[in-house]
Amino acid sequence: MANVSLRNIDIAYGPVTIVKSLQMEIADGEFTVLVGPSGCGKSTILRLIAGLEPHSGGDIFIDENNVSAANPADRNVAMVFQNYALYPNMTVFENISFGMKIRKIDATEIDHAVREVAKMVGLTDHLHKRPGRLSGGQRQRVALARAIVRHPKVFLFDEPLSNLDAEFRASIRLELRQLHKKLGATMIYVTHDQVEAMTMGDKIAVLAPIAVKGTHNLMQYDTPEVIYSKPTNLFVARFIGSPKMNTFEAESSGQATIRIGDQDIAVKVKRPLPSKVIVGIRPEHVVVGAHAEGPTITGRVAVTENLGHERLVFTETKIGPITQRASDQTVCPTAGDELELTLLRHRLHFFDAVTEERIEMVSDAP
Structure with missing residues (x-):
């Protein structure tokens, strides 16, 4: 896996600044949650790490390599989207293995890898089905499996549980934490739900829209315990806690x-x-x-x-x-x-x- 370093990151669309002077160091194997209200730039930051978003200043390092100008395919990251982004005309097996087939990996190796990952996320009995026959929780597991099978350096999650009902959200939260422990992976997770942030993150980055401070978005970056017991400012104090x-x-x-x-x-x-x-x-x-x-x-x-x-x-x-x-x-x-x-x-x-x-x-x- 890898550490991720965001150094003095600026993101702007014309005259509108979305992210300013962002400094974050995410340790190897850490589960980091970006949390904040709409407009604070959390999904934009995630897409920036993936190489899907341009930035106007600063540098991005993955495993001590500057990837600021690297293509998304060269960053070795895997992203799990809010809307699952599955191919409806493909089976679960085909969805999970699609990236491996594109890279022309041997069919026997693909079969072994897909079945191992399917077992890990509880999809063994659903490999022959298409996404339309799956529940929301099962579709999210397919998206997870597709990311895991790549063995990326960094996993990126963009509000992956927001389309699930409360019962599924609670169970998938637990599964994600268990998966993190099993893989020892570096994971960066975006949510607007502070309960998710508190229960899942090793560390939490509380972000606010740039208008709140005017100089930066990052309000506090620390463990859930410190953020709850010693909020660094009034925004964090009011946002974290239910x-x-x-x-x-x-x-x-x-x-x-x-x-x-x-x-x-x-x-x-x-x-x-x-x-x-x-x-x-x-x-x-x-x-x-x-x-x-x-x-x-x-x-x-x-x-x-x-x-x-x-x-x-x-x-x-x-x-x-x-x-x-x-x-x-x-x-x-x-x-x-x-x-x-x-x-x-x-x-x-x-x-x-x-x-x-x-x-x-x-x-x-x-």
Whole structure:
């Protein structure tokens, strides 16, 4: 397999800039997910790596070789598309083996390779069928098998699960992770679904449309754990997490005190605080009742959602709406109930209200 390096990449269509100053280093054998909203350039970046998209600046390296000007066929990458891109007039066997036949590989070798890959992805009993007789999940497996049989240096996935229903998406997610472990392959996966990103990626690149920052698209590039627990800016904090992070405005003394509602919270900071601060907290770090662990806010329940394994409580407060994630074992309040909510102090996140960048704290969490 191979490492992939994107160095100072710019992509523009005439006067419209799509990707700017992109720097990424993807390690050999790593499963990297590009995630972000529509228009952030994630599919464009994937197509650029494949050689299907031109760029106006920067260099692309695969396995330390500069492939910026190389033809797609010379990059030794395999791409799995959202719409499967199968030949409807060919059988599953013929679809999987098509590239090998084009390269004039021996028929015996083709037969062996196709059957081995078909066994790997659960298609052994479907090799004689045409795509029209397959389910969406089976068609996606054919597209996967066609990529695997090539033994590429890099696998590229462009939202491959978006056409599947929820049940198939969950099962194919698991199969892809198992396949990654089995192959030890370098895989780059594009999705707009942050749940897919969190559950699948060794590392996640959170991208935003260029208009968000104006200087670059890459908001944060790190492990799922770091991105969730220490989002580098407000965009990442709000985009990653379901339901999203609660955020509200607060004022600071400029030193080490932030006023939340009518309570002053002492914080340990690495530099003086700005006068206006955005405070964030994950729904699971909001607890019912007054506690010494953090500021308490009073509110009225607007609506609750029962998800079976958990309940979401949406409460209107004087600092803004707050969502709380509660275990299904707890007594769930109903719409109209008055609640006291405590925001766990050591779980609070702080962002500069002007720059929206994270304010680093000297952690005193236990």
